[in-house]
Amino acid sequence: MQDLSVPLPALALSFADDPFYRAITTGFNARDDKLRVLERYFAYSLAEAQRTGYCVFSENAALGVAAWLLPRAPDIEAAESDAKHAFLQRLLGGLGYANYECILDFMSSRAQGCVDEGAWYLSIVGVHPAAQGTGLGRQLLLPTLRLATEQRAPCYLETFSPRSVAFYSRLGFQSVAEFREPITGAAYLVMRRVV
Secondary structure (H helix, E strand, C coil), rough: CCCCCCCCHHHHHHHHCCCHHHHHHCCCCCCHHHHHHHHHHHHHHHHHHHHHEEECCCCCCCEEEEEEEEECCHHHHHHHHHHHHHHHHHHHHHHHHHHHHHHHHHHHHHHCCCCCCCCEEEEEEECCCHCCCHHHHHHHHHHHHHHHCCCCCCCCEEEECHHHHHHHHHHCCCEEEEECCCCCCCCEEEEEECC
C-alpha cells in the first residue's frame, strides 16, 4: 500500500488557491498553517478513497495523485460521512467547518440533478505545480477511466478551475452545469463522462 503522506505537499500546493480550499481554511492566517491543514485534509480524503474507491499515485508519488469515490451502500455512506464530518469539525475550526458544510450542501444538491445514479466521483486529482502541464494528470486518471469504461460506469467531477475544463474535456468529460457557489462567490462546473 502506498504511503499516503508522500503526495500531501503536492496536493496542498496545487489546491492552495482554489476557492473551496481557501474557504475551508479561512480560520488560519499564515500560508504555512493553511498548507498543513490542507495536508491533513488530503490525508483523510486519500484514506477514504483507498477504503471506498481508488487512489492512483504517480510513479514519483511526491508529484501527484488521483482519488476516486465509488458508490457506497447506505450504511457505509452514513458511517463515512459521519466520520469525515467529525474529523473536519476538529481540523477546520468553527468558520472553516461552517463554510465546508454550506459549500458541500450547495454543491451536492446541484450535482444530484446533473449526474447519473451510481456515478464514480473524481474527488481529487492534484499534481505538484512544478509538474503541471507534463501529462501527469492524464496518466493519473487514465487507469480508473479505463476501468470505468470497462464497467460502463459514468463518472463526474466538480471544478472551480476554468483552466481545467479543456483538460477534462480531452478525457471525455462534458460540462453539464455551472453554478455560482455563494460562500466562495466563485463559479464552478459539474462535468460528466458517460460511457
